[in-house]
Amino acid sequence: MARVLVVEDNPANMRLTTLLLRSAGHSVLRALDAETGLKLARGENPDLILMDIQLPGMDGFAATALLKQDPATASIPIITVSALALKTDEERSLTSGSDAYIVKPLRYQELYTVMEDLLEELQPAETRAQAPESSSTTAAPATILIVDDESKNRRLLQALLGPEGYATRTAAGGSGALASVADDPPDLILLDDRMPGMTGRQVAKAVKSDPASSNIPIIMVTIQSDREARLAALDAGAEEFMTKPVDRAELWLRVRNLLRLKEMGDVLENHQVALEAEVQARTADLKQLAYYDVLTGLPNRLLVFQTLSKALAHASAAGQTVAVLVLDLDYFKNVNDTYSHAIGDELLIQVSSRLTQSVRVRDTVGRLGGDEFALILMMSEGGLDAAVVAEKIRDALLKPFCLDGHDVSVTASIGIALSPDDATDAETLLKYADTAMYQAKQAGRDSSQFFTSAMNVEVSRRLELENALRQAVRNEEFILYYQPKVELAGGQVVGLEALLRWERPGFGLVPPSEFICALEDSGLIVEVGRWAIQTACQQIGDWTRRGIHPVQVSVNVSERQFVKGDVHADVVGALEVSGVPAELLELELTESLLMTNTDRTIAILENLKAAGVQISIDDFGTGYSSLAYLRRFPIDKLKIDISFTREIANNPDDAAIALAIIRMGHSLNLTVIAEGVETAAQLAFLRRHQCDQIQGYYFSRPLTVRAVEQLLLARTCLPTREDGTVVPSTTSVAG
Numbered sequence: 001m002a003r004v005l006v007v008e009d010n011p012a013n014m015r016l017t018t019l020l021l022r023s024a025g026h027s028v029l030r031a032l033d034a035e036t037g038l039k040l041a042r043g044e045n046p047d048l049i050l051m052d053i054q055l056p057g058m059d060g061f062a063a064t065a066l067l068k069q070d071p072a073t074a075s076i077p078i079i080t081v082s083a084l085a086l087k088t089d090e091e092r093s094l095t096s097g098s099d100a101y102i103v104k105p106l107r108y109q110e111l112y113t114v115m116e117d118l119l120e121e122l123q124p125a126e127t128r129a130q131a132p133e134s135s136s137t138t139a140a141p142a143t144i145l146i147v148d149d150e151s152k153n154r155r156l157l158q159a160l161l162g163p164e165g166y167a168t169r170t171a172a173g174g175s176g177a178l179a180s181v182a183d184d185p186p187d188l189i190l191l192d193d194r195m196p197g198m199t200g201r202q203v204a205k206a207v208k209s210d211p212a213s214s215n216i217p218i219i220m221v222t223i224q225s226d227r228e229a230r231l232a233a234l235d236a237g238a239e240e241f242m243t244k245p246v247d248r249a250e251l252w253l254r255v256r257n258l259l260r261l262k263e264m265g266d267v268l269e270n271h272q273v274a275l276e277a278e279v280q281a282r283t284a285d286l287k288q289l290a291y292y293d294v295l296t297g298l299p300n301r302l303l304v305f306q307t308l309s310k311a312l313a314h315a316s317a318a319g320q321t322v323a324v325l326v327l328d329l330d331y332f333k334n335v336n337d338t339y340s341h342a343i344g345d346e347l348l349i350q351v352s353s354r355l356t357q358s359v360r361v362r363d364t365v366g367r368l369g370g371d372e373f374a375l376i377l378m379m380s381e382g383g384l385d386a387a388v389v390a391e392k393i394r395d396a397l398l399k400p401f402c403l404d405g406h407d408v409s410v411t412a413s414i415g416i417a418l419s420p421d422d423a424t425d426a427e428t429l430l431k432y433a434d435t436a437m438y439q440a441k442q443a444g445r446d447s448s449q450f451f452t453s454a455m456n457v458e459v460s461r462r463l464e465l466e467n468a469l470r471q472a473v474r475n476e477e478f479i480l481y482y483q484p485k486v487e488l489a490g491g492q493v494v495g496l497e498a499l500l501r502w503e504r505p506g507f508g509l510v511p512p513s514e515f516i517c518a519l520e521d522s523g524l525i526v527e528v529g530r531w532a533i534q535t536a537c538q539q540i541g542d543w544t545r546r547g548i549h550p551v552q553v554s555v556n557v558s559e560r561q562f563v564k565g566d567v568h569a570d571v572v573g574a575l576e577v578s579g580v581p582a583e584l585l586e587l588e589l590t591e592s593l594l595m596t597n598t599d600r601t602i603a604i605l606e607n608l609k610a611a612g613v614q615i616s617i618d619d620f621g622t623g624y625s626s627l628a629y630l631r632r633f634p635i636d637k638l639k640i641d642i643s644f645t646r647e648i649a650n651n652p653d654d655a656a657i658a659l660a661i662i663r664m665g666h667s668l669n670l671t672v673i674a675e676g677v678e679t680a681a682q683l684a685f686l687r688r689h690q691c692d693q694i695q696g697y698y699f700s701r702p703l704t705v706r707a708v709e710q711l712l713l714a715r716t717c718l719p720t721r722e723d724g725t726v727v728p729s730t731t732s733v734a735g
Contacts, residue, residue: 001025002047002119007037007063008081009055017050017106019263024112034058038066041073048115049078051098053089061096068097077118081106142259143167145186147177147203148221149195153244157190160248161255174198178206181213188258193222193233201236208237217258221246293367295345296352304366304374308426311364311376312419322419323386325375326433327355327393330411330445332371337563338598343403347410350403354396359389374430379418390414390448411446413437422451466522468504469515473527477503480535481702482553484711485673485695488687491718493711495552495586497695498536499702500528520560529561530570537578537585539705544580548712554586554616559593568607575611582612586637590618594633602633609634616673620661630668638665642676645696649681662691694718 004026008014018028029044031037034055041049049067053060060080067073079100080093093101100114144166146157154170161168169186171177173195180186189207193200200220207213219240220233230241239261240254291303299307308324315322329351336344348371355365355373364376375393379385393414400407415437423429436451439458443449472478478500485495502510519525536555544550557567567587575582587608594601594617605615616637617630640661647654658674665672674686677696686694699718703711 001027002115003027003029003044004115005029005031005037005040005044005046005049007031007034007049007055007060008052009033010052013052013104020106020111034060034063037063041067041076042070045073046076048118049076051078051080053080053082053093061092064093064098065096079114079118141165141167142187143169143184144255145169145171145177145180145189147171147174147189147195147200148192149173150192153192157246157251160246160251164252164255166255174200174203174206177203181207181210181216185213185216187216187262188255189216189218190255191218191220191238193220193224193229201232204233204236204238215262217262219254219258296349296367298352298356298373299364299366301366301368301374304364304368304376305426305430307364307366308376308429311378312424312426312429315378315419316424321379321421322429323375323377323379323389324417324419324429324433325377325386325390325393325448326368326415326417326430326437327373327375327412328437328441329371330413330441332410333563335408335410337600339403339406339408343406343408346403347401347408350401351397351410355393358393358396374433386416386418387448387450390416394446394448413440413445414448415440415451416448417451462518465515465518469502469518469522469524472502472504473524477505478528478531479503480532480539481704482708483695483702484700484708485554485693486699486718487693488683488691488718493551493716494693495554496708497554497588497702498532498539498556500532500556501702520558523560523564525558526561526565529556529558529567530565532556533570533585534574534577537574537580540580540584541578543709543712548709549715550584551712552584552586552614554588554614556588556618557593559590562589562593562601562604568604571608571613572611583614586614586616588616588618588639591620598632605634618675630664635670637671637673639695640672640674640691642696645674645676645682645686646678648674649679649685655685658686658691659689662689666690 001024004021006014006017006021006028008017008030009032014030014032018030021028029040029046031040034057037049037051040046051060051064055063064078064080067076067078077099078097079102080089080096080098081102081104082089082093083104090101099118102110102114144161146154146161146168147170148154148157149172151172154172158168158170169180171180174197177189177191181189191200191203200222204218204220207216207218217240218238219242220236220238221242221244222229222233223244225243233241239258242250242254291300292298293300308322311322314320329347332344332347335347348367352365352367352373355375359365359375359377362378364374366374366376368374375389377386377389394412397410397412400409402408415433415435417423417429417432417436419429422432432451432455435455435458436449439455440447440449479502480498481501482496482498484493485497486492487494500512500516502512502515504510516525519528533555536553540550540553561567571585571587574580575585609615614637615633615635616639617633617635618639619641620638638661640658644654644658644661648658649655662672671692673693673695674682674691675695677683677686677694677698679698682696683694683698700711
């Protein structure tokens with residue numbers, strides 16, 4: 001026989017399993033949790049393990065996987081046991097390393113068959129010493145109630161049963177017997193059939209008719225041995241029948257067998273109750289998972305949709321208005337990238353709490369996914385009430401959130417759709433609210449927008465544009481233009497910025513302002529950005545091979561491309577394929593990108609810098625970088641944003657900002673470039689304050705490959721007059 005380790009936290013299930021195993025001659029080791037089970041498995045080396053999957057702390061899947069990963073226990077067969085016949089439980093069990101999977105309630109034939117199959121597969125093992133079962137609890141002796149009107153018979157039966165370890169109680173008649181049963185139900189009753197007053201059959205019927213005592217087995221004892229007497233006793237509810245004088249051996253065997261059957265019945269009954277409770281608990285868990293968000297506890301998208309459908313039906317019958325608000329946190333990904341996903345999750349939990357506090361009890365707040373939430377409001381004043389709630393939510397979010405010692409401020413963009421004004425079905429209403437939310441983001445974020453029919457046109461246009469961009473990627477419709485950068489000290493072209501253009505069939509050359517945002521939103525920017533790096537490197541290599549003196553070419557890297565893609569691998573791959581020296585490639589990153597996941601950003605930039613690639617910060621001055629912050633990054637150049645260059649000669653504030661950027665850059669030994677230079681006055685200011693380079697239409701607009709080749713071959717420079725003033729080049733509008 002085998003030594004079986006049973007890992008089961010439910011006492012009723014443990015008793016049933018132990019009973020089934022012992023009845024087959026197996027010895028049992030018992031553990032109420034996975035941790036104890038692991039210790040027993042490693043210390044006792046059982047022949048087989050029965051592992052419940054639902055355990056406190058570590059579950060059975062994890063425990064099974066650990067046992068199979070441990071060389072000392074990997075060969076022990078494991079049968080995982082589940083209360084629910086879920087396909088996912090079976091798949092997870094087998095994936096974790098389980099050798100077999102069975103479902104509660106345990107059926108002894110199935111259990112024995114599976115055990116025999118697994119044990120037969122084991123190689124013959126050396127004889128093991130049978131360790132005592134790991135249970136510190138000694139079962140209480142069975143209690144037997146002896147009912148007989150003659151005291152000598154009662155004493156005789158007590159004398160026969162006492163040495164066998166049974167506890168006995170006596171009653172001299174039927175009423176006393178029923179009172180004893182009601183006060184403390186015994187495990188078995190020995191009942192004399194022929195008693196004055198209430199007969200044994202009457203007592204048996206009374207015991208069996210009471211649900212509290214109906215499971216107590218009864219042995220009817222009588223001097224009659226005829227067939228009619230036996231049938232009458234059995235009909236009254238007795239399980240066994242014995243004639244006086246009783247045979248000692250027969251009495252012991254009948255008592256033992258009935259008590260075993262009763263124990264089996266008690267265990268099965270307890271097991272069934274426990275199983276039903278477990279099934280109900282698992283069903284409740286599954287319902288919670290199906291309809292509620294795991295992180296916040298709010299209704300999920302499915303339950304929001306069902307709740308909205310019911311609300312719309314009720315509102316239609318009552319003539320009420322239903323408002324749906326779709327809310328999306330602004331720049332939420334920056335929280336994840338700057339701090340951690342754990343901090344981001346905590347923010348979502350706190351936002352959920354503030355949203356719930358901002359509405360009435362009868363309203364619904366749900367999480368649609370990510371950082372997007374939905375609110376369902378029953379309105380009496382239509383759109384006016386919805387606007388008030390939206391403003392209340394924005395106010396609730398104003399107070400900073402305390403997240404692991406950090407004070408984090410967030411805003412939200414909110415879209416509002418009304419029923420019956422905008423739509424009368426849940427799917428359309430949610431879609432319209434989402435459309436309005438997107439428009440709120442487009443309008444600058446931290447605002448709310450009501451849905452309008454005109455938004456449908458915008459949505460259609462956006463979808464059409466996204467589809468066209470996907471087609472453009474497949475058909476290679478993108479090209480690069482190049483805008484020169486000029487060194488002010490000598491006027492020479494010292495670099496080029498690669499600028500993306502789209503040659504859309506039927507539309508001509510599409511400017512980046514019309515499609516870059518769509519590339520970002522769709523995620524296509526990662527693929528297109530990789531293409532731009534590869535194409536720029538190939539172009540540098542082509543110019544080098546053709547004898548055209550190469551200059552450094554800068555390529556813009558978007559924040560999404562940097563975060564979601566693998567810029568380092570893209571750059572290294574492009575340089576290797578093209579054979580271009582790394583110092584001829586420059587990457588332009590926005591200031592806001594530096595604020596995203598700082599440690600990861602620094603690591604990537606340091607690797608690129610180590611490879612020889614130059615790093616430039618584009619649109620500088622529009623973010624929140626400080627001198628101390630910039631020192632952390634391995635950058636080479638700063639580019640003054642065009643918004644400051646535009647009024648640099650007329651606006652003292654812009655002039656002061658530009659001057660501060662120039663001085664800051666020089667203090668860090670960085671090259672400073674002014675972009676968007678279009679006038680002689682702007683150029684004069686920048687030259688006077690020792691800006692290093694300029695870029696803009698004053699010298700040259702972005703050029704085709706052919707036009708920029710001509711400019712490089714001609715070695716066109718920024719000319720000057722004798723008085724030191726500058727004049728625009730005759731090639732300023734080339735291409």
